[in-house]
Amino acid sequence: MEKEIRNNINQIINEFAGFDDWMDKYNLLIEMGKSVPVIEPQYKTKSNLISGCQSRVWLQAKYDGGKVYFAADSDAVITKGIVSLLIRVFNGMTPDEILNADLDFIDEIGLKDHLSPTRSNGLTSMIKQMKLYAMAFKVKEKAGEKE
Amino acid sequence: MPFDINKIRKHFPILEEKINNNSLIYFDNAATSQKPLQVIERIIDYYKKENCNIHRGVHTLSQKATRAFEETRVKVKEFINAESSHEVVFTKGTTESINLVANSLGEKLLQEGDEVLVSAMEHHSNLVPWQMVCKKKKAHMKVIPFNDKGEIILEVFKPLLNSRTKILALSHISNALGTINPVKEMIAMAHEKDIPVLIDGAQAAAHIEIDVQALDCDFYCFSGHKMYAPMGSGVLFGKQEFLEMMEPYQGGGEMVDTVTFEETTYNELPFKFEAGTPNVESILGMGAAIDFVREYDLHEIRKHEEELLKYGTEALSRIEGLKIYGTAKEKSGIISFLLDGIHPYDAGTILDQLGIEVRTGHHCAQPVMDRYLIPGTVRVSFAIYNTMKEIDKLVGGLDTVKKMLG
Known part of the structure; x- marks a missing residue:
């Protein structure tokens, strides 16, 4: 995995490692959700909605200088925490870095029993959507190069 | 067979299971019930x-x-x-x-x-x-x-x-x-x-x-x-x-x-x-x-579940900011509710940490949720083996939910 992504992941793992109690871990996750780059209201559209989550999650991405930047929101605070973790890992990475990323870190932060990728928490759908954005930007850029 | 709740619970081995280090409290019976040893x-x-x-x-x-x-x-x-x-x-x-x-x-x-x-x-x-x-x-x-x-x-x-x-x-x-x-x-x-x-x-x-x-x-x-x-x-x-x-x-x-x-x-x-x-x-x-x-007589089972419904409805109604959806005169042992400002997914996730298994979401009845203009509810549903003590623990669990998310 690319070094920068690994660093981001390690940083998150360290933050969670400070807490043994599940309640503290969840409180941290909820706090992290509050710092997620918030999606502008006009982008809270149906097309930016990630399907397959029990709560609503909007995810938007922009491509700037070869790097991808995400913004998101959710009506559930734990879900917002989850998407904020992913954004912290991926923000400012290149499409290739995002596409090649291995995402076992959820296990490593000690939330494995709580946040396994399921349909209801939407973790799988979120990662898939982020990788799709990366793929789209990559394809678009390649098409641009050809022109 | 006399309706002895402790005896009844012994028929269901899964009730001995621990969920996140807590005793399992199973309130998702409308999705599926647990199975007694006789069936297994x-x-x-x-x-x-x-x-x-x-x-x-x-x-x-x-x-x-x-x-x-x-x-x-x-x-x-x-x-x-x-x-x-x-x-x-x-x-x-x-x-x-x-x-x-x-x-x-x-x-x-x-x-x-x-x-x-x-x-x-x-x-x-x-x-x-x-x-x-x-x-x-x-x-x-x-x-x-x-x-x-x-x-x-x-x-x-x-x-x-x-x-x-x-x-x-x-x-x-x-x-x-x-x-x-x-x-x-x-x-x-x-x-x-x-x-x-x-x-x-x-x-x-x-x-x-x-x-x-x-x-x-x-x-x-x-x-x-x-x-x-x-x-x-x-x-x-x-x-x-x-x-x-x-x-x-x-x-x-x-x-x-x-x-x-x-x-x-x-x-x-x-x-x-x-x-x-x-x-x-x-x-x-x-x-x-x-x-x-x-063996346990359906009339006795119904009586037990009606008592749970009454006790649960009263206990949940006392929680500030909790609203029950579905208050028909004729009801079975199902209580759907929302806590003010708290998404059902969040509430269900925290309750699960406490070993309390509830259902959250639209319960495969999206038009019902649309009728009330809500994304979904938290639903508890009772069966023969549930107890009032478990409802007390749910009330305590919802207090934790409110503290963490409210």
Whole structure:
């Protein structure tokens, strides 16, 4: 995995490692959700909605200088925490870095029993959507190069 | 058997399990119930001593398994007070039962412009099959509304029954709101206009008494797995006159009488609707579940669940900012609610950490959620083994939820 992504992941793992109690871990996750780059209201559209989550999650991405930047929101605070973790890992990475990323870190932060990728928490759908954005930007850029 | 809750709980080994280091509190019975040892052992016994394909074999094992299978059909007949056991068709669950009727009866009765009448509180499995057949036959689906309490509005229902109405499909108990619908009255009203009625009894079986003759319904569907029986066991009761006129829904072995390349004649009832090898162990397990329910007496079970409903409703109502959805006068042991400003997913996630298993979301009844303009609810649903002490723990759990998320 690319070094920068690994660093981001390690940083998150360290933050969670400070807490043994599940309640503290969840409180941290909820706090992290509050710092997620918030999606502008006009982008809270149906097309930016990630399907397959029990709560609503909007995810938007922009491509700037070869790097991808995400913004998101959710009506559930734990879900917002989850998407904020992913954004912290991926923000400012290149499409290739995002596409090649291995995402076992959820296990490593000690939330494995709580946040396994399921349909209801939407973790799988979120990662898939982020990788799709990366793929789209990559394809678009390649098409641009050809022109 | 006297209704001794401690003794009853001992029948359910899963209740000893720990969830996130807490004792399991299982409040998701409307999704599926836990299974008593009697049912689990019935499955094991079948595979140890009786396993064989049924109906066709001449050998001892096959005859033994066939007898056990057909004895269960008689048990089901008695359980729902059907007139005859050949009116009992085994399926894999309520969904399959409804799909069978939607296809076979829908095919027979529906013409372009006809109407199928459902209520606004149906589970998706009593909506989507009808939508599919309506689309195919260019028929329309009409919807009976319910009021804020979650009660069907009978004054609106009556004029919806007209000469174009070919089928009424209605839940006995709403899975999202807990309302017990006045099905007997509604069936009588539909029959006045010769409209056949299907009742989705998924939430009723093993909670309230089912008497298909007293109800006079034309079809009654339920699943075994919500009534202490294994997954993959289900029942379609159909009045003989309807089952006889309907064509089979699926083709295969067992459902035929004679087969040539030119033509096939179908087996008699109920076998013409049971193509292929059935889920024998699950059906036998359902027989054991019926024995279990009978042993503890359905009236006593209902009394217990009504007490839980009353206690739970009162306890939850005392929580500030909690709103219960579904406050019908006639209710079964289901409480759907929301905490002010807290998403049901968040509440369910925290409760799970405390070992309290509830259901969150739209409960496969999205139109119900749309009716109240909410994304979903937290739902607790009771069964024979639940206790008031568990409800107290839920109240404590909701306090934690509010502290963390409020």
